[in-house]
Amino acid sequence: MQTVTSADGTTIAYDRVGAGTAGTVILIGGAFSHREFPSMVALAQALADDYDLTVLNYDRRGRGDSADSPGVYDVANEIADIAALVEAAGGQAALFGWSSGAALALLAAQAVPGVSSVVAFEPPFVVDPKDHVPPKDLADKLHPMIAAGKRNKTVRYYMTKVMGMPWLMVGVMRVTPYWKKLAATSNSTAHDWAVMRPYMRGQQLQAEDWAGVKVPVLVLAGEHTAPLLTKGAKAAVEVLPDAEFAELPGVSHDPKIPILAPAVGEFLTRAR
Template sequence: MNHVTSKDGTLIAYERVGRGPAVILVGGGLDDGSENAPLATELASRFTVFNYARRGRGASADTLPYAVQREIEDIAALIAEAAGPAHLFGVSSGGALVLEAAAAGLTIDKIAVYEVPYMMEEAVQERFGQYVDQLGVALREGRRGDAIALFMRLAGSSDDDIAAARNSPLWSGLAVLAPTLAYDAACLGDGRPPAARLARITQPTLVATGAVPDPHTGGLQPGFFDEAADAIAATIPKAERLIIDGQAHVADPVALSSVLERFLSR
């Protein structure tokens, strides 16, 4: 495990594998970098892959108060470590962070995002605002389990799914990451695609979704991720929209690496 020092002095942990052009992988909610580890292995034959733990996760440190700008500075530190420019790939809320980093003007080559959970329906945006308020209360009161349950319910999990998760051996690990749910929420702003900022992105950008409903997000309205992806692609000048057959919200690393290799190598 390696570390870079972000602008505010926070140590950010990352693993580096492979050789070739640099690709930085940015994880989503309740992920400490573990979810992207198989993808990093798949991409390592063609790229130098930086798979990092976002601040407050895994072996990365944290500095309060949190701000999205600090996470953008973390990515900037990784780009500097890679002797940039570098490609960026972000999944779910990590995709929103990647888009914010690009809009902020970081030295980025190409961008790819997968199933960014921006919200197109007003009712869903209202639910998201309520979630943010309730999440803040739960975290301030130290109710990390309730914070995770709120997130799962927002993502469409049923009460049975949440009860099963609470009884799972994975629950304690999720509880450690619970405070970072507020960070993911901050990356999504008010939930709507930030059109004015997205329009600043000049890099070639792949905006991808899967074609298979995910059982863990089954409570979301049909086409939730596709509508968001269409809105992103319509706003970024050099965006390319892609639906990956056979994939759900957590995509198979082999299938995903094949798509990314083709796009990033063009």
């Protein structure tokens, strides 16, 4: 494990995987994800082994071994975290983002010098009012839960109210060993919501909000993912200046790394 210090003094932990000559990519997880999440570990190793990339796999603030800024949930801080990682990479790096991490990667590409390209896997933009739209007062309820240390309640609330998961499905997850890992990262969901709040309103994305993404972007969605996520991915391509879309066969929002890694690795090495 290595660390960098973000602009506000927060310590961000990361693993450096590989020492390739094809460039560096920073992996940005989504809600409840962290750098030891099995899919992130497997993706990092595959990109290093098969595509000669150096991979920085980090814990977003508030999860894993990274510190947090309790009560302060500002997207600018998470973008500054990425800027510190790009600096640690030597001043240039590509970004891979998954779910809310994909949206964060696109936002960072507008603000961080040295971002060379972006792969955005299923950014959860809600662009159709007929789909699940989180309540407007979500932060007013989420933040007090986190402040009170109600981790289990926070997981349930975020999964049902933001992610739109059925209560029954969440209830089944509650009795699995995996639930403890979700609860351990639950406080960080306020950071996810800070990223996604403007883009989950059931409204079309606006091109002017994304005009600053000047680098090549690949937006991915799985063949078997929720239609809401596919709509969001295709909507992103329509407003980004230099973007392409690809659908991954046999993949859902929980990706199969042997299918995801080639799409990511081939794009990043081609874009470079």
